[in-house]
Amino acid sequence: MTSRRWALWLWTLGAGACITLGAGTGVAAADTETSGGDGPSSQSDDRDASEASSHGAPDQGTGETPDPNAGDGVDADDLSDPATVPASVELADDVVRDADDEAAQEADAAEEVDADTEAETAADTAAEAEPAAESGSGSGSASTVVDEAPVQPAAADAEPVRATAPEAANVAPAPVTGVKTGRAKLTIPVGPHDYRTRADWYLPTQADGSVAATGVIWLQHGFLGNKASLSKLAQTLSQQTNSIVVAPNLSSFPLACAGCWINGVPMQEAVAAMFLGDRTSLNASANTAGYLGTLPQDFVMSGQSAGGGFATAVGGYYTEDPGNNGSLRGVMMFDGFSFGGVLTKSLAKLDDPFIPVYQIAAPPQPWNSSGASTKELVAARPGQFVGVTLAGGSHADALIGGNALFDFFAQLVAGFSPPGNTAAVYTLATGWINDMYQGLGPSDGTGIYGDPDQYIVMGDTAAIVLAPPRVVDVDRYLGTWYEVGSVKQFFSIGLVNTKAVYSLNPDASIKVENSGNYFFNNGPESSIVGSALPVDPTNNKLNVRFFGPPSARPPGNYWIVDLDPDYQWAVVTDPTGLSGFLLSRDPVVSADFYQELLDRASVNGVKGWITRTRQPAANQTQL
Incomplete structure (x- = not known):
């Protein structure tokens, strides 16, 4: 498509939006x-x-x-x-x-x-306003379904409508x-x-x-x-x-x-x-x-x-x-x-x-x-x-x-x-x-x-x-996290078995060890080590660096935007929302729970396209 055609197409869309608005x-x-x-x-x-x-x-x-x-x-x-x-x-x-x-x-x-x-x-x-509602947690708790009453046919009366006496409070x-x-x-x-x-x-x-x-x-x-x-x-x-x-x-x-x-x-x-x-x-x-x-x-x-x-x-x-x-x-x-x-x-x-x-x-x-x-x-x-x-x-x-x-x-x-x-x-x-x-x-x-x-x-x-941002207990957050989904970066395309291990350094900063295999289980290994520091007292925003000393300068590049109260899963992004990581203590999650994590990422401002991260090592272990 030529530049002229692109310009004409964009102009048409813009004109349409302007006309409508x-x-x-x-x-x-x-x-x-x-x-x-x-x-x-x-x-x-x-x-x-x-x-x-x-x-x-x-x-x-x-x-x-x-x-x-x-x-x-x-x-x-x-x-x-x-x-x-x-x-x-x-x-x-x-x-x-x-x-x-x-x-x-x-x-x-x-x-x-x-x-x-x-x-x-x-x-x-009215009929369109009746989706069934189920509430529950990612751990598979019982769901509640809310049924709406059936809607009666609408009346088409062109005469003035008159007010009738109000009903009693309990009727x-x-x-x-x-x-x-x-x-x-x-x-x-x-x-x-x-x-x-x-x-x-x-x-x-x-x-x-x-x-x-x-x-x-x-x-x-x-x-x-x-x-x-x-x-x-x-x-x-x-x-x-x-x-x-x-x-x-x-x-x-x-x-x-x-x-x-x-x-x-x-x-x-x-x-x-x-x-x-x-x-x-x-x-x-x-x-x-x-x-x-x-x-x-x-x-x-x-x-x-x-x-x-x-x-x-x-x-x-x-x-x-x-x-x-x-x-x-x-x-x-x-x-x-x-x-x-x-x-x-x-x-x-x-x-x-x-x-x-x-x-x-x-x-x-x-x-x-x-x-x-x-x-x-x-x-x-x-x-x-x-x-x-x-x-x-x-x-x-x-x-x-x-x-x-x-x-x-x-x-x-x-x-x-x-x-x-x-x-x-x-x-x-x-x-x-x-x-x-x-x-x-x-x-x-x-x-x-x-x-x-x-x-x-x-x-x-x-x-x-709606809920306030989580206050993160760093000690509870430490340990191994498996990536079950993410917005793929150029360096992570093809990575499987991706995981992150967090521990404390002697200087009280957090040691970050990311690793994975390319393309298949036991494939070429990729790993990198860095450090992180919280940028505010809530500990839900951190600066992660893989080169140079750790920094606590806001706004940070590792935002924990949603976190399980029991620290079994987390949703991580950055200030732009263009990156996104779905982390779990378990390497494999159900389809329903994965969808919940996707929805949580969306609600918390993750804009990038998240795809599943395969964990073939875990599947092999289960076999």
């Missing part, structure tokens, strides 16, 4: 508004009202709840899109309104989804048979003129078309994301937890006002305030979207990527407000992260009273800031269950299923999601949220939990319970 960002920008000013409301206001009616919204002339957001205001859709208007440009009000009408029309055309169609597919959504509500989707404006009290945006509402319907929801879930997209990317996740959460899910668009940049963006403190405080008092704005938006009644009091904050950090921050501001009524049941993050220590500060606010915060993480990668926020969560709540990392996971695990084109390019950018990971996300999240509503947790809940660093098999995939 840009389309999402464009929709988010077109769906974001700032209210205020004088003059008639825009055409998009009228269109939203008529659209909501077609999805089952009440007739505004029949005494139903009107939309307070449809009043006078100046839309600023294009001003939230940095590609459209520079920050220094000021547009006249009539120009802004005209541009907003066009942008809103394009966004509506792109995102219009028939409520009946979505209701009919809700059962399929389960009627089963959810479908999910109805509506769209409406949502006013967030931030900035000089408030912040108006569009939100998708997912309503869990029963067989008679009514809604008896347990609670409300706020589901927030990530940086440069949009609500459309969360559609499949939102449907699943709504159906499997009997929750009314609201997914709003928030700007990724402070264009409408200094705090009017997803990482803005004023925006986070304003959303927290929306759950105080009578929740006028939330109820009005839900009513316009087709829900008749008052929203349930219990709620869960959730979000993907930066939306997860946003959700945790909102939860923190809510709990510290003396006016809260204790309705926040928990926070659910989908590979969530935040910058500047925001997560740690928010978690401190959520400690008293204690609010569960759970994370379904992907392995460390650039899109989750190398797992920084996951590490913050583990450090802030030591010894507690705070979530899992999915083996081979992608930052897009929770986003798959809404749109095939988006799915492809999201995975092209963030890494491909292995089979079973998205279903595992659904199973874990819905189980935990259902427990949150009932005040249950790892000790008494029905969701899937585990002890720190526990290995959990879930159908086609697996997860590792």
